Amino acid sequence: MTAQPTAPNRGARTRTTRTPTKPHGQWVVDGQEPLNGNEEFKLADNGLNVRERIESEYAEGGFASIDATDLHGRFRWWGLYTQRKPGIDGGRTAQLEPHELEDEFFMLRVRIDGGQLTTQQLRVIGQISSEFARDTADLTDRQNVQLHWIDIENVPEIWRRLEEVGLSTTEACGDVPRVILGSPVAGIAADEIIDPTPQIREIADRFIGDPSLANLPRKYKTAITGHPSQDVVHEINDCAFVAVEHPELGIGYDLWVGGALSVVPRLGERLGTFVAPERVAEVWHGVTQIFRDYGYRRLRNKARLKFLLADWGTEKFREVLETEYLSEPLPDGPAAPKPTTLGDHVGVHAQKDGRFYVGAAPLVGRVSGSVLTALADLAEVHGSRRVRTTPHQKLLVLDVPEAEVEGLIAGLDALGLSARPSLFRRGTIACTGIEFCKLAIVETKANAATAIEQLEQRLGALEPEIGRPITLHVNGCPNSCARIQTADIGLKGQLVNIDGEQVPGYQVHLGGGLANVDRAEAGLGRTVRGLKVPADGIADYAERVIRRYLGDRENENETFAQWAHRADEEALQ
Known part of the structure; x- marks a missing residue:
């Protein structure tokens, strides 16, 4: 005999049947049975x-x-x-x-x-x-x-x-x-x-x-x-x-x-x-x-x-x-104050011991074994035995006596490591890109280096007006190894349609940034619907949007990121 449905108990809460939620694979909650090939x-x-x-x-x-x-x-x-x-x-x-x-x-x-x-x-x-x-x-x-x-x-x-x-x-x-x-x-x-x-x-x-x-x-x-x-x-x-x-x-x-x-x-x-x-x-x-x-x-x-x-x-x-x-709870604590200086450490800076450290910018992080060996020799000639790498693809030479600073800077320039770089060289980083990376869709290092050279030629005279590095981060795929969402101009590698043709290019993110002297707090960049840049058009786009920023900003203290977040989409094309 087929069971007949019973009338619901109107005084009780009706229960909804749901498919059990799949486990997340949390060891403490679900045990350690592997749920995919990587875990196996x-x-x-x-x-x-x-x-x-x-x-x-x-x-x-x-x-x-x-x-x-x-x-x-x-x-x-x-x-x-x-x-x-x-x-x-x-x-x-x-x-x-x-x-x-x-x-x-x-x-x-x-x-x-x-x-x-x-x-x-x-x-x-x-x-x-x-x-x-x-x-x-x-x-x-x-x-x-x-x-x-x-x-x-x-x-x-x-x-x-x-x-x-x-x-x-x-x-x-x-x-x-x-x-x-x-x-x-x-x-x-x-x-x-x-x-x-x-x-x-x-x-x-x-x-x-x-x-x-x-x-x-x-x-x-x-x-x-x-x-x-x-x-x-x-x-x-x-x-x-x-x-x-x-x-x-x-x-x-x-x-x-x-x-x-x-x-x-x-x-x-x-x-x-x-x-x-x-x-x-x-x-x-x-x-x-x-x-x-x-x-x-x-x-x-x-x-x-x-x-x-x-x-x-x-x-x-x-x-x-x-x-x-933890062995015991942590006390409550205050937030750190807003930074007052740039954190890439490019240039000449005093150390606490009276000597100096010098920060230099390679071209989008690309160096060579020969350059690194020569840099070690150069640093030692000028009194240093310590070098640092940075989270911004830069290099620092520490412990330089004041009398050796200018000689070191000249030697760095000869190696392609600029301690007094243009704003464009200083602000640009790039991931490995399609040259070596199996995830990449677009070239990055060479494209970014070409863009820097072109921007130096086209906008170099405007550097005093620009005043601060406008960060340009170039990534070969969507995974953001070059931190595209936290750059003034972030470029995400993908195939793009330009004039009806599919070509290597980038989706654009604008106005991102992390805590720094120009920002009260970190923020992610915005995307503009339909805004794509061909791989060989980085400098064309950056020049266009930087000139628009200079023309539209409310005053010289308005940063590129502030402007990019308030600007109309038309201004960002």
Whole structure:
């Protein structure tokens, strides 16, 4: 007999039948059963273990001997990615499988926590580049150096040379704690609030290479600064510490969590806490463990800390941090004040010891092994033994006696490293682009360099009127390695339709920026419907919109970003 439906109980709440929500793959909530291929290979064998196979098997057997899961997965834990095969145009990026896009050579990322290098270390990187990487070297906006054309057979020798001078590629890539961004002027700036070097070193020494933190949901980025310029792009890191003075507790850090860009940008948020210097490593470890234990693992495109923070909010995040992961709660703390200086450190600046540091701009981060080796020699000739990389693709030479400054600047110019660059060279960065990256759709480095040269010719005379760098960030795909949403003019690589023809080009983001002397707070850029720029038209567009800004701004204090957010779409074309 078929059961007959019963009349509803009108005094009871009607229940709606819903499909159960799929698990997010949170270890604490859902258990550790892997829910996708990435989680399967990570659980099967910790990514750090692949080093032994590289040294004992793959370096001997060559590229063809490499296990596919190691090649496309665990190699990243040691800073290795296969690079793009030459000759594959951007239209095929999304059509081909990874093995069809990749060459039998690697990009190798050298990890440089805090951007701190001795001239000896810089020279070794340069020599490795010249001997093993066809003289390639890129400075990234994560303070790393990337080399290309690396053969697997040479990786053990490269590691030996790096480690001999205290460098490594450990966890330079992968679902791990990536390089720790640090103020490039840590310990030497005359206006520094606190030197974060001890905190950076404690985190690196205790936790980088720790197997218990080597299986995170996805990549995890850290930034720490003690400088008032807030020079480490803290708002777009998963965990960041910004120097602040507490009215009762003295100097420490303001804690930020959950920032990241990519295709779903989200700025980090303050937890409203004060972190004493001696507790930074504990707090960092707590935030990192929250990501490991509660982070979303089922879908890769949701596996960043920003998505957990968006669902939890800052109050719950702080509560879980303090009650489950810290030895005691954190005191409330104030926000850091607005920066009063630019954070790229280009130019000549006094150190606290009476000497000077000199910040120089390469052309969109592209250098070479020969240049790095020559820079090490040049620095030593002028009295320096220390160099720093920055989160803005710049280089600093520290500890320069006043009498040596001008000679150093002349030598830097001869190497293509300008300490007195144009505003356009100073404000432009670019990602790796289609030359080497398997995700890229459009060329970046060469296009950006050409645009700088053209803008210098066309707008150089207007630099006094412009007054400040207008940041131009060029990215080869939607993933925002060059931070397109936080630039005055951000260009996202894609195929675009120009006059009915599909060509390599860029979507435009306007008016973004992070905390700096011109902005009260960070903000993402706006997009203009239908606004696309061909790959060879960067300078044409930038010139047009900069001239319009100069003509339309309310006064000389109105920044490009302020104008771009209030301007009509017609003005931005």
